[in-house]
Each structure stands twice: as C-alpha cells, then as structure tokens.
Amino acid sequence: MKRLHIKVKGVVQGVGFRPFVYNLAKTLNLNGFVTNTSKGVTIEIEGERVGEFLRKLQNEPPPLAKIYSIDTQELPLNNYQTFEIIESIDDAGFTHVSEDVSICEDCLRELFTPSDRRYLYPFINCTNCGPRYTITIKVPYDRPNTTMAVFKMCPECMKEYKDPSNRRFHAQPNACPVCGPQVSLLIKTDEGLKEIENPIREAIRLIKEGKILAIRGLGGFHLCCDAKNPEAIENLRKRKKRSNKPFALMAAEIESVEKFCFLSEAERKILTSSMRPIVLLRKKPDCILPEVLAPNNSHLGFMLPYTPLHYLLFYYPEEKIPRRFLPCNDRKIPNFEALVMTSGNISEEPIITKNEESLEKLGSVADAFLLHNREIFMRVDDSVVRELEGKNYFIRRARGFVPKAIALQEELPEVLGAGADLKNTFTLIKSNYAIMSQHIGDMENLETLEFYEEVLNNLKSVYRIEPVALGHDLHPMYFSTRWAKEHAEKKGIPAFALQHHYCHIASLMVEHGINEVFGIAFDGTGYGIDGTIWGSEFLYCTVNYFKRIAHLKPMRLPGGENAIKECLRMALSLIDDVFGEDMDLIKKLPLANSVEENKIKQILKIKKLSSFSPLSSGMGRLFDGVSSLIGLCHYNTFEAEAAIALESLINKSMEFSEKDCYSFDLIISSLDKPVIIDYKPMIKEIVDETLKGKISFISWKFHNTIIKIILELTQYFREKIGFDSAGLSGGVFQNAYLIRETIKALRKIGIKPLYHMNVPSNDACISLGQAYIVGKRLKS
Numbered sequence: 001m002k003r004l005h006i007k008v009k010g011v012v013q014g015v016g017f018r019p020f021v022y023n024l025a026k027t028l029n030l031n032g033f034v035t036n037t038s039k040g041v042t043i044e045i046e047g048e049r050v051g052e053f054l055r056k057l058q059n060e061p062p063p064l065a066k067i068y069s070i071d072t073q074e075l076p077l078n079n080y081q082t083f084e085i086i087e088s089i090d091d092a093g094f095t096h097v098s099e100d101v102s103i104c105e106d107c108l109r110e111l112f113t114p115s116d117r118r119y120l121y122p123f124i125n126c127t128n129c130g131p132r133y134t135i136t137i138k139v140p141y142d143r144p145n146t147t148m149a150v151f152k153m154c155p156e157c158m159k160e161y162k163d164p165s166n167r168r169f170h171a172q173p174n175a176c177p178v179c180g181p182q183v184s185l186l187i188k189t190d191e192g193l194k195e196i197e198n199p200i201r202e203a204i205r206l207i208k209e210g211k212i213l214a215i216r217g218l219g220g221f222h223l224c225c226d227a228k229n230p231e232a233i234e235n236l237r238k239r240k241k242r243s244n245k246p247f248a249l250m251a252a253e254i255e256s257v258e259k260f261c262f263l264s265e266a267e268r269k270i271l272t273s274s275m276r277p278i279v280l281l282r283k284k285p286d287c288i289l290p291e292v293l294a295p296n297n298s299h300l301g302f303m304l305p306y307t308p309l310h311y312l313l314f315y316y317p318e319e320k321i322p323r324r325f326l327p328c329n330d331r332k333i334p335n336f337e338a339l340v341m342t343s344g345n346i347s348e349e350p351i352i353t354k355n356e357e358s359l360e361k362l363g364s365v366a367d368a369f370l371l372h373n374r375e376i377f378m379r380v381d382d383s384v385v386r387e388l389e390g391k392n393y394f395i396r397r398a399r400g401f402v403p404k405a406i407a408l409q410e411e412l413p414e415v416l417g418a419g420a421d422l423k424n425t426f427t428l429i430k431s432n433y434a435i436m437s438q439h440i441g442d443m444e445n446l447e448t449l450e451f452y453e454e455v456l457n458n459l460k461s462v463y464r465i466e467p468v469a470l471g472h473d474l475h476p477m478y479f480s481t482r483w484a485k486e487h488a489e490k491k492g493i494p495a496f497a498l499q500h501h502y503c504h505i506a507s508l509m510v511e512h513g514i515n516e517v518f519g520i521a522f523d524g525t526g527y528g529i530d531g532t533i534w535g536s537e538f539l540y541c542t543v544n545y546f547k548r549i550a551h552l553k554p555m556r557l558p559g560g561e562n563a564i565k566e567c568l569r570m571a572l573s574l575i576d577d578v579f580g581e582d583m584d585l586i587k588k589l590p591l592a593n594s595v596e597e598n599k600i601k602q603i604l605k606i607k608k609l610s611s612f613s614p615l616s617s618g619m620g621r622l623f624d625g626v627s628s629l630i631g632l633c634h635y636n637t638f639e640a641e642a643a644i645a646l647e648s649l650i651n652k653s654m655e656f657s658e659k660d661c662y663s664f665d666l667i668i669s670s671l672d673k674p675v676i677i678d679y680k681p682m683i684k685e686i687v688d689e690t691l692k693g694k695i696s697f698i699s700w701k702f703h704n705t706i707i708k709i710i711l712e713l714t715q716y717f718r719e720k721i722g723f724d725s726a727g728l729s730g731g732v733f734q735n736a737y738l739i740r741e742t743i744k745a746l747r748k749i750g751i752k753p754l755y756h757m758n759v760p761s762n763d764a765c766i767s768l769g770q771a772y773i774v775g776k777r778l779k780s
Contacts, residue, residue, distance in 0.1 A: 147374060
C-alpha cells in the first residue's frame with residue numbers, strides 16, 4: 001500500500017489525459033484524484049498497484065499527449081475511498097497548450113453514419129481530436145476557459161462528458177446539433193446578402209457552378225473554389241490581386257492526390273498525420289489540374305481535410321440519397337477531387353477570423369460566405385512543409401504544430417526574440433522551453449502588428465512569461481526593430497541588436513543542442529555589421545560571437561529595393577559585371593524579348609550610380625539574376641518566384657554531379673579577411689550556354705555549382721578550423737534540390753549536415769536564434 005503525489009508536465013491538457021488517468025486508476029483499483037493545474041496535471045494515487053500505475057502512465061499515455069517530465073513524492077496514506085477528477089486549480093506556473101488536431105477516424109465514421117445523432121454535424125469532436133489552441137482563451141484547459149463556454153451542453157452531451165467509459169469524457173469542445181455551434185450560408189444578391197437553407201448542400205452547388213466561397217474554418221477563413229475550374233481560379237486571382245503565387249489545394253482523399261502528384265511513402269504519412277499540413281509535392285507530367293493554380297512551378301501544395309466541415313464539402317450526400325461514408329472500405333465518389341483552399345485575407349494582411357470582418361473585407365472577392373458561430377480566439381494559418389529524409393521540413397509552421405514548445409538543453413531567463421520583418425514569428429523562453437508563435441507574416445502594416453501583439457499577449461499570459469530582455473534584428477529600419485526598441489523602453493528592459501544570419505545559425509544551435517558551429521546561411525537579404533546587405537554567409541558561431549569567414553562577391557542592386565522585385569535588374573547587373581555595357585550581346589539574350597532597349601540602358605545607367613545601387617552579397621539575388629538572364633522570370637510577384645521557376649526546371653531524377661558545374665573563383669587574401677566567392681566565371685559560362693540555346697541544363701548546373709562552392713569552402717575551413725558538422729539555414733535552403741543534394745554531398749566528405757527539423761529555415765527561425773542568444777548571454 002502506497003500513496004504518491006505526481007506532477008506531470010507537458011502537453012497534458014486537452015488531450016484526454018485526465019480521463020486516461022481516471023480509467024487507469026479504476027482499472028488498477030486505485031483511489032485518489034487527478035486535476036488540471038496551471039503547471040500541468042497533478043495526481044494523487046493510493047493503493048497496492050501504484051508502481052504499475054506509474055509505469056503505464058509513463059509508457060502508455062494517450063496518443064495526443066506529450067509528457068516532458070513526471071515528478072513523484074511519496075506521502076503518508078490518506079485512505080481515499082474513490083478516484084475522481086476534481087475541479088481545476090489555477091496556480092502559479094505554466095502548462096503546455098495542445099495544438100489543434102484533425103478529425104479522428106471514430107468521429108469521421110459517426111459523421112457519416114445516418115443512425116448517429118451527430119450525423120452530418122460539422123462540429124463533431126472528442127478527446128482525441130478537434131480544436132484546441134484556436135479556442136483556448138486561458139489555462140487550465142476547461143470549457144469555461146474556451147470559446148465553447150457560450151454553448152451549454154444538452155443532457156445527452158453532458159452525460160457523455162461525465163461518463164468515464166465514453167470517448168467524450170471531459171472533451172471540452174463536446175457538442176451536438178441540439179446544443180452546439182451551427183453553420184449558415186450567406187449569398188450575395190442584387191438586394192444584398194441573403195441567408196440560404198441547407199447551407200452545406202447549397203455551398204457545394206455554388207462551388208460546382210464556379211463560384212468563390214469564403215469559408216470560416218478552424219483558425220480563420222479560406223477562400224475556396226473548384227480546383228479543376230480554370231475560370232473560377234482566374235477569377236479568384238483577379239479578385240484577390242494574386243497574379244502568380246501558388247494556391248493551396250485540399251484533396252478529398254489520398255488517392256486524389258496520387259492522381260496529380262508523385263507521392264512517396266513518407267509524404268503519404270505526413271499528409272495523413274493528425275497535423276494535416278499542406279505538403280509540397282512534385283506534379284506528375286500528366287497532371288490535369290490547370291496550370292494557373294501554380295504557374296511556372298513543378299510542385300503543388302496539397303493537404304487533406306482536417307475538420308468535419310471539410311469532409312462534408314467533399315462527401316455531403318445528394319438530396320434524399322443518404323450516403324454512408326466509411327473511410328476504410330466504402331468510399332463513395334466525392335463531390336470534388338480537389339478544392340482551392342487559400343488563406344482568406346486581403347493581400348499582405350493576416351488571415352481573417354471574424355464573420356463581420358469577412359463580409360467587409362472579402363465582399364469583393366467571395367460570391368458567398370459559409371459561416372459558423374464558434375468563435376476563433378487565436379488565428380492560425382495552415383502549416384506548409386515538404387518532406388526531407390522522411391520528416392517534415394517546414395516552410396510555414398502554424399496549425400497543428402503551434403504552440404508546441406521546443407526543448408532547450410538548459411534553463412534560461414525569460415526573454416523574447418522579436419523576429420525579423422519577413423515571415424515573422426516571435427519566440428518566448430520559459431525555463432528550458434522555447435515557445436515560438438505561429439506564422440505572423442510580413443511586418444508591413446498595422447493589421448499585422450496588431451496580430452503580432454495579440455498572439456504575444458496571449459502566449460505571455462498562457463505561459464506566464466514576463467521577459468526580462470529581448471533580442472531584435474540589426475536592421476535599424478525594420479518594423480520589428482522599431483517595435484522592439486519601443487517595447488523594451490516601455491518595459492524598462494534591455495534590447496540586444498543581433499545580426500540576421502548569426503540568428504539563423506543560432507536557431508540551428510538550439511535545435512541540435514550545440515553551442516558552437518560552422519554554419520552556412522543563404523537568403524536574399526539581411527543587414528550586415530558593415531552596413532551592407534548580406535545573404536551568402538559562411539559563419540563560425542558560438543553563443544557569444546560570430547565570425548564571417550566567406551561570402552559572395554558583392555553585387556550592385558540597380559535601383560535598390562526595386563531590384564529585389566524586378567529580377568531583370570539583377571540579370572543586367574551581373575551581365576554588366578562580366579561583359580560591361582555590351583548592348584549587342586544583351587540583344588541576343590532571351591531577356592531582350594521582354595524589355596525595351598531604353599529601359600535596359602536606363603537600368604545600366606542606374607547601376608553605375610552607387611547611391612542608387614547598394615551592394616548586396618545575397619545568394620537569393622544571384623538566383624534571381626540567373627532566372628531572368630535565361631528568360632524565365634523577370635519580376636517577382638511574390639517572394640522567391642524567380643528562384644522557384646529556376647528550381648522547377650530540374651528533373652525529378654537529377655542528382656548532384658561535381659563534373660556538371662560552372663566555374664567560380666575563391667579569392668583568399670589573408671586569414672583575417674573573409675574568402676570572396678567570385679561569381680563572374682559562372683555568369684560568363686551561363687551567358688555562353690544561353691546564347692547557344694542550351695537552356696534546359698543551365699538550372700541543374702547552376703544549382704550544382706552552388707553545392708560545389710559549399711563543398712570546397714567546407715573542406716577548406718575544416719582544415720583551418722577543425723569541425724565535423726555544418727549547419728544549413730536561410731530561405732535559399734527551402735529549395736528542395738539544393739537542401740537534399742547538399743546534405744548528401746556533405747555526408748560524402750565526412751561532414752554531418754545540420755538542418756532545421758522543428759522550425760522553418762527561412763526568416764521564421766530568426767526569433768528562436770535571437771531569444772537563445774539573449775538568454776545565454778544573460779545567464780553567463
């Protein structure tokens with residue numbers, strides 16, 4: 001006979017943990033109690049089989065639970081007479097909030113079973129699935145602390161909620177058609193908005209007619225249309241003012257995805273995981289989906305349905321023909337094979353969450369609005385990943401993954417990493433955990449700043465964090481920098497200005513649990529300590545300092561910021577570096593077909609004015625220039641469009657070949673100065689091959705050349721410094737061919753590649769590096 005007081009920390013609220021503990025205790029004839037606290041879950045357990053209880057608690061927790069620690073203390077016997085779940089305790093400390101989870105197989109089966117009382121109910125859920133982070137207002141995670149508090153459970157739902165043997169025992173969002181949230185459909189007419197009966201069936205009809213719908217989902221609105229209807233997609237592009245950026249797609253089932261894209265076993269597992277991210281997949285040559293979905297792109301972004309409402313759009317029965325849907329063996333023909341499901345927002349603003357705001361801001365985009373009345377407390381976009389070595393390689397970390405904490409090797413002070421201006425996130429550190437926000441977006445308007453502060457205030461409250469210092473980007477004009485300085489002054493805390501690429505590599509140090517590393521950070525832009533634009537950095541980093549040891553020869557950006565958008569400017573700048581102002585040569589290149597001669601001369605003239613053409617060593621600008629030079633893309637309508645078009649030329653079967661590279665020079669002047677990578681020999685050879693019409697292999701050879709540069713410099717610095725691993729970070733490494741083949745090539749020379757596993761390699765990872773550096777410096 002023994003009594004234990006047990007404290008469990010981790011993701012243990014909103015995942016069926018208390019019901020699991022209750023049933024385990026009952027099975028083992030143990031007495032005591034379990035309760036949620038602001039620190040996690042507290043258990044008191046008494047009886048003969050306490051040891052067995054503890055083993056099962058550690059080794060067989062519920063599938064959605066993530067246990068970080070279990071602390072036990074033996075106490076004198078208390079003679080408990082029963083085991084119960086007691087009222088939650090709001091004490092000092094913090095607990096980890098669960099991520100939102102896609103609908104489970106049991107709920108899906110009930111959703112399409114005519115005899116079930118939740119048949120075709122769009123908000124069916126249980127302890128194993130459904131909304132979590134998006135509806136949580138505060139902890140402990142109990143119904144009164146969520147947006148479900150306004151829905152009083154009916155007697156049948158309450159009976160399930162209180163029944164330990166029921167799957168909905170203590171399921172906080174539990175609801176049914178009688179007592180829970182409802183959907184409604186508003187259609188635009190000449191007389192204004194009109195509410196329509198049978199909202200889901202009518203929504204399906206409208207989509208089939210080529211209409212665009214604004215659909216309120218789990219973490220915000222989607223804009224939706226039929227993915228096989230080119231006219232509807234073109235209308236969506238025009239109305240949303242989104243000319244070329246790829247649209248996210250949702251397929252009815254995995255078999256639908258396989259019709260359009262190549263799909264490995266690892267990609268299949270990611271697609272069907274409970275997180276249900278958008279996965280970037282290579283299109284099949286015979287893909288019948290319209291090119292306008294993702295112009296000049298070899299990949300499509302697919303996800304599978306993750307809410308009951310999504311499944312209803314695909315499988316809602318025709319009138320008077322009940323359809324039984326069994327996921328495993330009785331699949332019916334879906335209403336659509338694929339739908340466009342792009343973020344419901346105005347360009348550059350955060351995703352919309354409220355019904356009234358959607359009517360106001362999306363009124364010129366959508367033909368109808370499929371709404372519901374379960375409030376979204378925390379807006380969250382869909383996550384975007386690609387598969388790398390069998391695992392998620394993040395492009396955007398959001399729904400399904402936030403606010404999952406990243407474990408640190410040690411406890412650090414409470415600090416904030418404010419992030420960068422593009423792909424912004426922020427990171428808070430509490431004890432030995434880093435809590436990174438969801439994708440915030442580009443910090444360029446008031447709406448995004450309000451979203452930033454909304455999430456920051458929420459996570460500070462939930463995790464009970466009050467930062468004692470913060471880190472921000474070195475760029476003095478960044479929106480995030482100015483906000484961070486003002487915030488630090490208002491709070492009376494120190495603010496540390498940290499170099500952009502150093503923070504890229506520092507985020508890798510966090511993920512791999514190391515304190516020094518040779519790192520390679522490739523992106524388009526980042527403010528350097530010399531006041532120029534960096535972005536092709538070979539760095540040696542510790543938590544206290546970094547040294548820049550190699551980079552690209554700086555290039556002129558004709559017209560400054562304009563050259564980042566208009567890649568044609570970069571192409572002409574590169575050509576001018578190698579050949580001078582040779583108009584006869586330029587006229588023979590493909591780019592001359594897309595621009596007037598006067599404009600070419602004007603750009604070359606601007607290039608010679610250093611005050612209008614700053615220097616940049618950004619690797620992203622080299623990709624832009626080459627893409628335009630060979631006639632692919634002359635203007636980035638969205639970030640990295642030119643680089644994506646360049647990567648898309650590479651065949652699926654191609655691999656790195658050291659023989660198939662262009663020339664380059666490594667200029668080594670002294671040990672104290674960085675090695676300079678001279679790109680001019682490469683550009684000369686690319687121009688020569690372009691003139692000869694050998695366009696098809698230029699992209700492959702260019703990518704191979706970048707990998708060869710990495711290999712040669714890694715080997716050179718290994719001999720000089722001594723290391724056995726290399727970190728890879730920055731937005732350029734979101735290029736599938738480049739990251740995959742660089743990893744393989746580094747391993748062949750005995751170097752362990754370190755790449756991102758929990759956060760994106762783009763600027764979203766910056767905040768993690770900032771927070772870590774500040775935390776370590778304060779501690780030391």
